[in-house]
Amino acid sequence: MISNILLLLLGGGIPYFFLLERSNKFSSKSIFILSWTLLLTAVVLTFFIDKSHTTPFVIVSFLSALYAIYKATQTTNFYKLGYYFIFMNAPFFILFEGQGAFYSLSLLVSLLGIYAIASFYDKHYGSANYLYVRGITLATPLVGIHITVYLISIGLYPPLPNSLFFLTYTFNSEANILWFVVVITLYFGNFLVSMKVLEKSIFGKKNPDIHYVDLNFKEKFAHFTIVILLILLSIYGTREILLWVL
């Protein structure tokens, strides 16, 4: 019971970002790092602790996720978006049990990409706000490709790993009403938020008042590593799904 409460908290099942956002001591970047690290800790712990989901925990995390979806639709900051995604996907972490760890691991890797993009924006455009830096696809296509990959991964599209682990779980599990409500809401929640951000960040005409900067070698290497990690997880996810099907 205590371990499950701990996992609920670490996995983002309780919207503690609400308190942190109100405090002046935490920037959105530090909340992102904190929640990302806590989720990683939760994922690591699940390999050692027996995890079983209980209905009240799923309901609590689901309510937290709904609030996070609402907050995610209001923000235009990549850091905030990153940690909202963690809280949005907390019910999956709790509900998915075995596959939950790998699903969350894939989410963490995708969010690492979002973090790298946020840092890039912060460094070159003064903040991690994407709304006014339009036309990325036309000006710096490589940045556009990376944003697309990370967001469609979170938006649950194959062949990216989030979708594969999600499919393995959904095909494996026994459904009840709560299951349906959570899965349908988060399936469309992740998709709608990702698409909204995708549309507002990579599309649009180039802004002549902005000096667009492309990724430097170090940044390219970082993104390349993240994409390789996603590919490795995709291969593992495909293997898992095929092992089960065949």
Next chain:
Amino acid sequence: MEKLVLLIPGIPIAIALLLSFVSHKELIPRVNLILSSMIALLGLYGSYHVISGEKDIIGFDGLLIYNELSAILVPYVAILGLVIRKYATKYMWDEAGYKRFFILLNFIFSAIYLLVMSNNLIVLALAWQLMSIGLYLLVSFNVGSKTAVKNARWTMYIHKSADFVFLLAVILTYQTFGSFDLVVLKDQWLLMSQNPINDPMIFAVGFLYLLAAIMKSAIVPFHIWLPYTSEAPTPVSGLMHAGVVNVGGILLNKMAYLLILSPLVLNIAFVIGLFTAIFASMLMLVISDVKRSLGYSTVGQMGYMIMEVGLGAFSLAIYHLIVHGIFKASLFLESGSIINYARKDPYIPERLSHKIFSKESINYTSSKTFKFIALFTIVPVLAFIGTKILLAPEFFEFNAAIVILAFAWLTGTQLFLSFFKASKLGSFKAILGIVTSFIVVLYTYEFIGLSLEHFLYAHDSLLFYEAATLNVTLLSALAMLSFIMLIGGYFIYKQHFVDLPRGINKPSKSKWTFYKLLVKEGYYFEIFSSSKKGKL
């Protein structure tokens, strides 16, 4: 050796990867065309293997199959792909993101091949979703355009919903039948059809597949994404209308044996398909935007396709999607030059409102003309019945025959009268020419259609017709046919032979209201716009 054919879905991905390393722009189309020709050759080889009586090619632990359906569709998609790639080589040359375009194009082709060749519901589900994201990125290719991005968003919403419905159907299929393997499921469904049971779960599964199919095939009320995505590059429009939109028909063909178990789903498909065919065809006539009008034409044709499925004519749906795909791709690829031509002519496109309400039509009064009318309305149906009796007499045992007869009559009569008007001769020679060519075309069409039916389903095709039948007596079916012919005959007669004198006939209010409904596209898009503005 023949197992190489199963690599087809992977080749476009390999091309896309290769293209990402090509730095010279001139090399992109060369690499693309040479390697995609390989797909067409492999596809043709696989089809030869299957058609020549060898067994289906199955590989990757039964996940992929090259069967009769693949033997028909893979070469079609591959050759269509070659034409689109060749066209795009020059068309897209000056566009920003030339390389990105070809990478995305290969990505979506890979998804289509995977979908056609999948023998497992999980692989099918993956291909189904891959196609959605590929389509979204292609439709929003013109990233600088707000409307392109907005329409891509609506496309995505509908496709994501279709993805979800499909996943739900797959889960329920596994829970009900205990397998993902389509060959295993087909045998199980065929066995179950011998002792049909009334299980609501089977209906639910069949209905979910139908729902997913109609969403992706742009059937009313999910049609909005197709006519409004014409801002996408023309090669993408060609691909969408000739390839992507057909996936509904392909899916339903893969699920044909399941649908035998739930005849109600077939009946629903018939009603939805019929409504879409009529509604979208009317919209097509009143829309003045050439590409959007073509979009509605495709929606109407997809309606026909789903209606054919609803009648149990599964192979006819495949035949239809191929013929329509070739026809529509050529229209889209030519649309640029037609628009260019139309811009120079103020009377193109012709305003339907002007035609209906103001324009004077030709008035025929001679008794000779009336004989022609009688001939032109009777000959098509006689020719169709004669061809069917000759090639497939068992066809008349099912109600589907009556509906197909009615449509054959409508199409044939319209065609005859148009030719008659165009010829302006009315001579015996002209009539003989029209009738002979109609019979030759009809016979060829029927011959190919029936060959396809025997190739895809052999004697099982009769099971589909039987499942789709409404158990209406022959007498009432004939009465329905006569009713359709009378109504249709009246409209055709009015359209072609009755003059509307100028200045006397003022357009009636109801006629205007109906016309307004059509030009406003059933107010459908306005509902979407309202929801965007926050009114809904």
